[in-house]
Amino acid sequence: xxxxxxxxxxxxxxxxxxxxxxxxxxxxxxxxxxxxxxxxxxxxxxxxxxxxxxxxxxxxxxxxxxxxxxxxxxxxxxxxxxxxxxxxxxxxxxxxxxxxxxxxxxxxxxxxxxxxxxxxxxxxxxxxxxxxxxxxxxxxxxxxxxxxxxxxxxxxxxxxxxxxxxxxxxxxxxxxxxxxxxxxxxxxxxxxxxxxxxxxxxxxxxxxxxxxxxxxxxxxxxxxxxxxxxxxxxxxxxx
Amino acid sequence: xxxxxxxxxxxxxxxxxxxxxxxxxxxxxxxxxxxxxxxxxxxxxxxxxxxxxxxxxxxxxxxxxxxxxxxxxxxxxxxxxxxxxxxxxxxxxxxxxxxxxxxxxxxxxxx
Numbered sequence: 001x002x003x004x005x006x007x008x009x010x011x012x013x014x015x016x017x018x019x020x021x022x023x024x025x026x027x028x029x030x031x032x033x034x035x036x037x038x039x040x041x042x043x044x045x046x047x048x049x050x051x052x053x054x055x056x057x058x059x060x061x062x063x064x065x066x067x068x069x070x071x072x073x074x075x076x077x078x079x080x081x082x083x084x085x086x087x088x089x090x091x092x093x094x095x096x097x098x099x100x101x102x103x104x105x106x107x108x109x110x111x112x113x114x115x116x117x118x119x120x121x122x123x124x125x126x127x128x129x130x131x132x133x134x135x136x137x138x139x140x141x142x143x144x145x146x147x148x149x150x151x152x153x154x155x156x157x158x159x160x161x162x163x164x165x166x167x168x169x170x171x172x173x174x175x176x177x178x179x180x181x182x183x184x185x186x187x188x189x190x191x192x193x194x195x196x197x198x199x200x201x202x203x204x205x206x207x208x209x210x211x212x213x214x215x216x217x218x219x220x221x222x223x224x225x226x227x228x229x230x231x232x233x234x235x236x237x238x239x
Numbered sequence: 240x241x242x243x244x245x246x247x248x249x250x251x252x253x254x255x256x257x258x259x260x261x262x263x264x265x266x267x268x269x270x271x272x273x274x275x276x277x278x279x280x281x282x283x284x285x286x287x288x289x290x291x292x293x294x295x296x297x298x299x300x301x302x303x304x305x306x307x308x309x310x311x312x313x314x315x316x317x318x319x320x321x322x323x324x325x326x327x328x329x330x331x332x333x334x335x336x337x338x339x340x341x342x343x344x345x346x347x348x349x350x
Contacts, residue, residue, distance in 0.1 A: 037251075038249075039249050039250075039251035039265050039267065040265065040267065040316055042267065042269075042313070042314040042316075044249055044267070045247040045249065045267065045269040045314060048247045048249070049247060185312075188271070188272070188312060188313035188314075189271075189313060
């Protein structure tokens with residue numbers, strides 16, 4: 001009887017029309033295999049660097065572990081407003097460690113974000129849409145739907161409306177930032193979500209913002225919120 | 240400011256094997272593998288900087304050697320097989336342009 005009731009409940013419950021797909025599902029089996037095995041995923045080299053920095057820089061004296069942390073960024077900071085994981089690391093360095101901040105896309109910052117991201121692998125992305133995040137989410141959402149650049153394209157036109165089709169031979173993914181920082185084969189190296197966003201800006205021939213610009217962080221927040229509940233794969237491999 | 244200068248290596252192989260068994264060894268080394276054919280923004284060639292050689296020795300005897308070339312991707316992965324003959328250690332050495340040198344070792348118990 002209990003089982004029947006459970007089946008009935010499942011049937012009555014609204015169907016979760018979740019056809020969201022990670023960029024992983026658009027990749028070839030070879031690239032997927034590369035990501036799946038830590039001994040063939042080149043991002044593991046950055047994770048090792050990050051682990052070494054974590055110890056040498058004394059991060060461990062305050063932080064026990066970082067499980068689940070990467071799944072909750074960007075976050076609203078009381079003083080600084082919206083910050084992403086990279087900016088949070090640098091705040092820690094400047095305020096707590098009295099050290100110079102790492103440059104955006106530096107090997108050190110990518111290593112630390114990869115090391116922290118790795119500890120959240122498999123955890124669902126968890127961005128809260130509340131009064132604090134609302135203005136930033138709305139700004140990010142507006143950017144996602146805003147046409148820009150000489151090609152006059154909005155993010156939504158490719159990533160909501162045309163995903164799965166081909167763009168110069170490559171499948172268009174749904175733009176869920178599930179694996180950042182990523183090892184991108186095209187880059188032959190690691191890169192943050194902002195590096196990837198700059199690629200798209202240049203692709204539609206829009207003027208890219210500087211690294212760390214609030215426009216990017218808001219867009220990051222919106223993309224992460226859009227991917228809420230999807231599992232983190234950081235650090236992922238992408239073609 | 241702290242920097243990362245050591246080359247990272249990752250070696251994956253079984254810790255134990257039966258005598259005569261063929262085991263797969265997979266190695267990864269962090270390296271930019273700059274081809275020497277690319278040009279910088281100012282137009283000049285970016286000098287070549289690649290890993291030239293990879294050698295694996297098994298209890299002191301060389302069992303595998305590879306020569307690497309400019310068309311090989313960054314962070315080269317080398318995968319090969321070895322016959323598990325006796326217990327002991329395996330040494331992995333990478334060398335390349337600009338005095339690049341990296342090494343790793345692993346032990347194998349043969350039953």
